[in-house]
Amino acid sequence: GAVVSQHPSWxxxxxxxxxxxxxxxxxxQATTMFWYRQFPKQSLMLMATSNEGSKATYEQxxxxxxxxxxxxxxxxxxxxxxxxxxxxxxxxxxxxxxxxFPGSYNEQFFGPGTRLxxx
Amino acid sequence: xxxxxxxxxxxxxxxxxxxxxxxxTDSSSTYLYWYKQEPGAGxxxxxxxxxxxxMKQDQRLTVLLNKxxxxxxxxxxxxxxxxxxxxxxxxxxxxxxxxxxxGSGTRLSIRP
Numbered sequence: 001g002a003v004v005s006q007h008p009s010w011x012x013x014x015x016x017x018x019x020x021x022x023x024x025x026x027x028x029q030a031t032t033m034f035w036y037r038q039f040p041k042q043s044l045m046l047m048a049t050s051n052e053g054s055k056a057t058y059e060q061x062x063x064x065x066x067x068x069x070x071x072x073x074x075x076x077x078x079x080x081x082x083x084x085x086x087x088x089x090x091x092x093x094x095x096x097x098x099x100x101f102p103g104s105y106n107e108q109f110f111g112p113g114t115r116l117x118x119x
Numbered sequence: 120x121x122x123x124x125x126x127x128x129x130x131x132x133x134x135x136x137x138x139x140x141x142x143x144t145d146s147s148s149t150y151l152y153w154y155k156q157e158p159g160a161g162x163x164x165x166x167x168x169x170x171x172x173x174m175k176q177d178q179r180l181t182v183l184l185n186k187x188x189x190x191x192x193x194x195x196x197x198x199x200x201x202x203x204x205x206x207x208x209x210x211x212x213x214x215x216x217x218x219x220x221x222g223s224g225t226r227l228s229i230r231p
Contacts, residue, residue, distance in 0.1 A: 117156060
Protein backbone atom coordinates (compact mmCIF):
# COMPACT_ATOMS: atom_id res chain seq x y z
CA GLY A 1 0.00 0.00 0.00
CA ALA A 2 0.93 3.64 -0.33
CA VAL A 3 2.80 5.28 2.54
CA VAL A 4 2.36 8.78 3.89
CA SER A 5 4.68 10.10 6.55
CA GLN A 6 4.46 13.07 8.86
CA HIS A 7 7.21 14.90 10.65
CA PRO A 8 7.50 15.51 13.48
CA SER A 9 5.33 12.91 15.20
CA TRP A 10 5.01 15.19 18.19
CA UNK A 11 6.09 18.69 19.08
CA UNK A 12 5.89 20.89 22.16
CA UNK A 13 6.29 24.62 21.70
CA UNK A 14 5.86 27.84 23.59
CA UNK A 15 2.90 30.10 23.01
CA UNK A 16 3.57 32.63 20.27
CA UNK A 17 6.00 30.53 18.28
CA UNK A 18 5.37 28.95 14.87
CA UNK A 19 5.46 25.25 14.15
CA UNK A 20 5.85 23.55 10.78
CA UNK A 21 4.49 20.06 10.13
CA UNK A 22 5.50 18.12 7.03
CA UNK A 23 3.42 15.58 5.14
CA UNK A 24 5.13 13.38 2.54
CA UNK A 25 3.84 10.77 0.16
CA UNK A 26 6.72 8.32 0.04
CA UNK A 27 5.96 6.10 -2.92
CA UNK A 28 3.48 8.00 -5.04
CA GLN A 29 2.82 11.49 -6.29
CA ALA A 30 -0.06 13.40 -4.80
CA THR A 31 -1.54 16.38 -6.55
CA THR A 32 -3.93 16.79 -3.66
CA MET A 33 -3.29 16.49 0.05
CA PHE A 34 -5.61 17.20 2.95
CA TRP A 35 -5.03 18.49 6.46
CA TYR A 36 -7.27 17.40 9.32
CA ARG A 37 -7.44 18.28 12.97
CA GLN A 38 -8.58 15.86 15.63
CA PHE A 39 -9.46 16.84 19.19
CA PRO A 40 -9.29 14.21 21.94
CA LYS A 41 -12.02 11.60 21.59
CA GLN A 42 -13.51 13.46 18.66
CA SER A 43 -13.69 13.08 14.95
CA LEU A 44 -11.39 14.42 12.27
CA MET A 45 -12.29 17.84 10.98
CA LEU A 46 -11.09 18.79 7.53
CA MET A 47 -9.12 22.02 7.73
CA ALA A 48 -7.99 22.53 4.17
CA THR A 49 -7.29 20.96 0.83
CA SER A 50 -3.75 21.42 -0.39
CA ASN A 51 -3.22 21.53 -4.14
CA GLU A 52 0.23 21.24 -5.67
CA GLY A 53 1.28 24.48 -7.31
CA SER A 54 -1.74 26.51 -6.21
CA LYS A 55 -3.29 28.02 -3.13
CA ALA A 56 -4.90 25.80 -0.56
CA THR A 57 -8.66 25.73 -0.14
CA TYR A 58 -9.70 26.27 3.46
CA GLU A 59 -12.85 25.02 5.13
CA GLN A 60 -15.24 27.49 6.67
CA UNK A 61 -14.03 28.76 10.02
CA UNK A 62 -10.36 27.89 9.46
CA UNK A 63 -8.06 30.92 9.49
CA UNK A 64 -5.80 30.77 6.46
CA UNK A 65 -3.36 33.26 7.96
CA UNK A 66 -3.03 31.15 11.07
CA UNK A 67 -2.65 27.79 9.32
CA UNK A 68 -0.34 28.31 6.36
CA UNK A 69 -0.25 25.52 3.83
CA UNK A 70 2.39 25.06 1.15
CA UNK A 71 2.25 22.23 -1.38
CA UNK A 72 5.53 22.87 -3.16
CA UNK A 73 6.00 19.48 -4.77
CA UNK A 74 3.99 16.39 -5.69
CA UNK A 75 5.25 14.60 -2.60
CA UNK A 76 5.33 17.28 0.07
CA UNK A 77 2.82 19.53 1.78
CA UNK A 78 3.56 21.58 4.88
CA UNK A 79 1.26 23.05 7.50
CA UNK A 80 2.62 25.92 9.55
CA UNK A 81 0.76 26.90 12.69
CA UNK A 82 1.70 30.54 13.17
CA UNK A 83 1.77 32.26 16.54
CA UNK A 84 0.56 29.10 18.22
CA UNK A 85 -1.62 29.28 21.31
CA UNK A 86 -2.72 26.57 23.76
CA UNK A 87 -6.06 26.23 21.97
CA UNK A 88 -4.14 25.12 18.86
CA UNK A 89 -2.99 22.02 20.73
CA UNK A 90 -4.38 19.09 18.83
CA UNK A 91 -3.60 16.03 16.73
CA UNK A 92 -3.00 17.07 13.12
CA UNK A 93 -3.37 14.42 10.44
CA UNK A 94 -2.64 14.75 6.75
CA UNK A 95 -3.73 12.57 3.88
CA UNK A 96 -2.54 12.29 0.30
CA UNK A 97 -4.79 11.38 -2.57
CA UNK A 98 -3.61 8.82 -5.07
CA UNK A 99 -5.32 8.71 -8.43
CA UNK A 100 -5.64 5.20 -9.78
CA PHE A 101 -6.56 6.24 -13.28
CA PRO A 102 -8.52 9.18 -14.70
CA GLY A 103 -12.15 9.12 -13.67
CA SER A 104 -11.66 6.35 -11.12
CA TYR A 105 -11.84 6.29 -7.38
CA ASN A 106 -9.03 8.26 -5.74
CA GLU A 107 -8.00 6.75 -2.44
CA GLN A 108 -6.72 8.89 0.39
CA PHE A 109 -3.82 7.57 2.41
CA PHE A 110 -3.40 8.98 5.88
CA GLY A 111 -0.27 9.94 7.73
CA PRO A 112 0.32 8.82 11.33
CA GLY A 113 -0.45 12.27 12.71
CA THR A 114 1.43 14.95 14.60
CA ARG A 115 0.57 15.79 18.17
CA LEU A 116 1.06 19.49 18.86
CA UNK A 117 1.15 20.77 22.42
CA UNK A 118 1.39 24.50 22.95
CA UNK A 119 2.42 25.59 26.44
CA UNK B 120 -25.63 19.85 5.21
CA UNK B 121 -23.44 16.82 5.54
CA UNK B 122 -23.44 14.97 8.82
CA UNK B 123 -22.33 11.50 9.86
CA UNK B 124 -23.35 10.03 13.20
CA UNK B 125 -22.37 6.91 15.08
CA UNK B 126 -22.49 5.67 18.64
CA UNK B 127 -19.43 6.38 20.75
CA UNK B 128 -18.79 3.02 22.39
CA UNK B 129 -19.23 -0.69 21.74
CA UNK B 130 -18.07 -3.55 23.91
CA UNK B 131 -18.10 -7.15 22.68
CA UNK B 132 -16.77 -10.48 23.86
CA UNK B 133 -13.78 -11.95 22.07
CA UNK B 134 -14.97 -14.32 19.36
CA UNK B 135 -18.37 -12.67 18.99
CA UNK B 136 -19.39 -10.49 16.07
CA UNK B 137 -19.21 -6.71 16.36
CA UNK B 138 -21.68 -4.52 14.54
CA UNK B 139 -20.97 -0.81 14.31
CA UNK B 140 -23.74 1.39 12.96
CA UNK B 141 -23.66 4.75 11.26
CA UNK B 142 -26.21 7.14 9.80
CA UNK B 143 -25.55 9.94 7.36
CA THR B 144 -27.58 12.79 5.97
CA ASP B 145 -26.18 13.44 2.50
CA SER B 146 -28.31 11.48 0.08
CA SER B 147 -25.90 12.24 -2.74
CA SER B 148 -22.95 10.48 -1.14
CA THR B 149 -20.75 8.73 -3.65
CA TYR B 150 -18.55 6.57 -1.44
CA LEU B 151 -18.96 5.45 2.15
CA TYR B 152 -16.02 4.30 4.17
CA TRP B 153 -14.94 2.57 7.32
CA TYR B 154 -11.61 3.60 8.82
CA LYS B 155 -9.77 2.14 11.80
CA GLN B 156 -7.61 4.20 14.14
CA GLU B 157 -5.41 2.58 16.73
CA PRO B 158 -4.16 4.61 19.73
CA GLY B 159 -1.82 7.43 18.73
CA ALA B 160 -1.87 6.42 15.08
CA GLY B 161 -3.33 7.68 11.83
CA UNK B 162 -6.24 6.20 9.98
CA UNK B 163 -6.29 2.94 8.12
CA UNK B 164 -8.90 2.41 5.42
CA UNK B 165 -10.66 -0.86 6.19
CA UNK B 166 -13.15 -0.91 3.39
CA UNK B 167 -15.36 1.29 1.28
CA UNK B 168 -18.59 0.84 -0.60
CA UNK B 169 -19.89 2.67 -3.61
CA UNK B 170 -23.32 4.17 -3.13
CA UNK B 171 -24.98 1.91 -5.68
CA UNK B 172 -24.03 -1.22 -3.75
CA UNK B 173 -25.97 -2.84 -0.92
CA MET B 174 -23.32 -5.06 0.55
CA LYS B 175 -19.61 -5.71 0.42
CA GLN B 176 -17.75 -8.51 2.11
CA ASP B 177 -14.02 -8.74 2.68
CA GLN B 178 -12.82 -11.62 4.85
CA ARG B 179 -14.13 -10.91 8.38
CA LEU B 180 -15.66 -7.59 7.39
CA THR B 181 -19.16 -7.13 6.01
CA VAL B 182 -20.51 -3.72 5.08
CA LEU B 183 -24.25 -3.19 4.63
CA LEU B 184 -25.69 -0.06 3.06
CA ASN B 185 -29.34 0.93 3.27
CA LYS B 186 -29.64 3.98 1.07
CA UNK B 187 -33.30 4.51 1.82
CA UNK B 188 -32.62 4.86 5.54
CA UNK B 189 -29.11 6.34 5.00
CA UNK B 190 -27.71 3.68 7.26
CA UNK B 191 -24.31 2.02 7.02
CA UNK B 192 -23.04 -0.80 9.18
CA UNK B 193 -19.79 -2.66 9.65
CA UNK B 194 -19.82 -6.21 10.94
CA UNK B 195 -16.61 -7.74 12.18
CA UNK B 196 -16.87 -11.50 12.52
CA UNK B 197 -14.95 -13.42 15.19
CA UNK B 198 -13.77 -10.23 16.91
CA UNK B 199 -10.21 -10.41 18.21
CA UNK B 200 -8.26 -8.30 20.71
CA UNK B 201 -6.38 -6.74 17.80
CA UNK B 202 -9.67 -5.28 16.62
CA UNK B 203 -9.71 -2.90 19.58
CA UNK B 204 -9.63 0.57 18.05
CA UNK B 205 -11.79 3.50 17.07
CA UNK B 206 -13.81 2.93 13.93
CA UNK B 207 -14.82 5.91 11.84
CA UNK B 208 -17.67 5.93 9.40
CA UNK B 209 -17.17 8.48 6.62
CA UNK B 210 -18.70 9.60 3.36
CA UNK B 211 -17.75 11.59 0.29
CA UNK B 212 -20.40 13.98 -0.95
CA UNK B 213 -21.25 13.93 -4.64
CA UNK B 214 -20.42 17.62 -4.86
CA UNK B 215 -16.81 16.97 -3.86
CA UNK B 216 -15.73 13.38 -4.23
CA UNK B 217 -12.30 14.09 -2.77
CA UNK B 218 -13.70 15.50 0.44
CA UNK B 219 -14.32 13.03 3.26
CA UNK B 220 -16.74 13.76 6.09
CA UNK B 221 -16.05 11.70 9.19
CA GLY B 222 -18.35 10.52 11.94
CA SER B 223 -17.37 10.88 15.57
CA GLY B 224 -15.92 7.39 15.77
CA THR B 225 -16.97 4.29 17.73
CA ARG B 226 -14.55 2.97 20.29
CA LEU B 227 -14.62 -0.83 20.15
CA SER B 228 -13.40 -2.66 23.23
CA ILE B 229 -13.03 -6.41 23.51
CA ARG B 230 -13.87 -8.40 26.65
CA PRO B 231 -12.08 -11.70 27.28
